[in-house]
Amino acid sequence: MITKKKQNPATIFIFIVLILMTIDAFSRAGGGGGGGSGGGDGGGIFQIILILLYLPFPWNVITIGALILLGYLFRKKTKQASVLNKVPTATNLKADPAFLKYKQTNPGFDENAFLVKVRTAFMAIQQAWMEQETKKIRKFISDGVYQRFNVQFIMMKKLQQSNQLSQIEIHSAVVAGFRNDGDFNVLDVAIHASMKDTFVSKRFPKLNSGGYDSFVEYWTFIRKAGAIKGGDLYNDIHCPQCGAELSEIEGETGTCPYCKTVINTGEFDWVLCEITQADDFTFSQSMAHKESNLYQKIQKISGHDKGFSVQWLEDKASNAFLQWEIAKALRNPLLARRFSNSESYEKLVAETEGAWVVLFNRLFLNDVTLISAWNDDKSNYLGFFIRKSYQRLQMKKENPEELDAIIDPVVRTQSQVIVLTRTLNAAPPKGLLYAHQCPSCGGTLSDTIDIKCPFCGAEVNSPDFEWIVEGVYSLGQYKLRMEGAEPDEIAEMGVGKVDDLLDVRDYAFNNVLIMMASDGVFAAEEEQFARSLAKKLGYNPSKIGPAIEMAKNKKLVLRMPDDPKKHGKIVRLMEKAAMSDNQVVQAETDLLNYMHQNFGS
Known part of the structure; x- marks a missing residue:
């Protein structure tokens, strides 16, 4: 009689652990996607098969069952690792x-005093927004933030639109991010606030909207690191340089009219340089984790420029892009002539000739990120990824004051790239070009086709002093522009991987929520469908509560991937969502028609 040798349970346990370790190592080596190679030579699988063949019954069956369970849990966890699951709440x-x-390391920094300034800025900016006037806040906002407000005010005046805010409360303010940026420090502050928000257009009542809103926004502030000149731009009404009374500043620059000092550079105090919605901040953080060698790269680009900072460059890019958008919308390319090279200006002229005048009910920037840098024998180039949100109104050609059609039924997003260029070893500018100042002498400029400064005769759009616009591109155009070039990818995720930031299900779920809220009512049946869909999609x-709340408050924007192959599934899910409450109202029909016309079926 032959006696079977019994397997030691401890030995079997060790084999099972080895299998699990092999699976774990195999997934971390790149099989899970992301930055890994995603390939492999199959060696890990071969080892697992050998171990399973060695195990006797029933241990081999138990091990296979454990592996299946582990695979299921791993897949579920991977599916739940979505950007939409990371949107912060209060x-x-x-x-x-x-x-x-x-x-x-900076014991002189007073966090409480800083947060008092944040709260002061928040309340002052709400008031400035209602008044459509930046005079009282100009000294502590960057030029890019000023331009974001300015373009909205231009459009609101044309639409005879007002935004009344009431019951404004700041519930909390937390410093949620810190980074060094060249010679500057940057702080991201998460603000939880609530208010009653009502948009009213006397000219086009169809655009009216509003309601109570509780939200989280990220406000970004920048200041020169180390020793600064000192000053309080938020509570002191005097110029920090000359002491003159300075309760208000007129015009596009944060310049004291008495001593001509630019006071919103971060030299004197913290300056607000960006305002980002919670979902946009999450997307931006997921895309724009800068590489560890970023500082060395920007040092190479900046050369002797002591004021070089990625945040300030992104601020400059947002300023240029918004002025470019307004010039195109109003069919007035002269608005962008002074900061564009000849090739980009001629392209803008061609785009505006014969075009319809377009007004924006909404136009704001979700994300401005420096993604690439390169140079040739004469110039440096910087590429900035831009994600904008907008809702367009097309005016009649024969009468630009009369509405022809509302092009976009809801606010939607679009991604582009703006490229700025500057001569190698450029001289520091003496004036702020994007704020109508000659970079050669500092003289005041007007919007004109003449690029000669009327004071010093220099070409104001010369890249010898300032970063100027080389081109504004769609993502496809940018990829063609960069064929054959090898730029330094400053962000971990370059423009070619933008679609990978969100899965098809992320776009679909976001847009399904917009579909449900498009008629102004988020019914109980619709919320039940949304939660059921979220579970089915693996969230x-x-x-997902924050995303649903943003949809109810109409804070979500329509998002679609650039790859047209992904559009069909998203549109079909939106159609199903429209029927979730057993009726399709006109607003939902309009949105579906828009999706079919712009993104196919």
């Missing part, structure tokens, strides 16, 4: 560990 705002370290049900 209850999960946390201070950045890097900021805690900054406070330890963590406990983390």
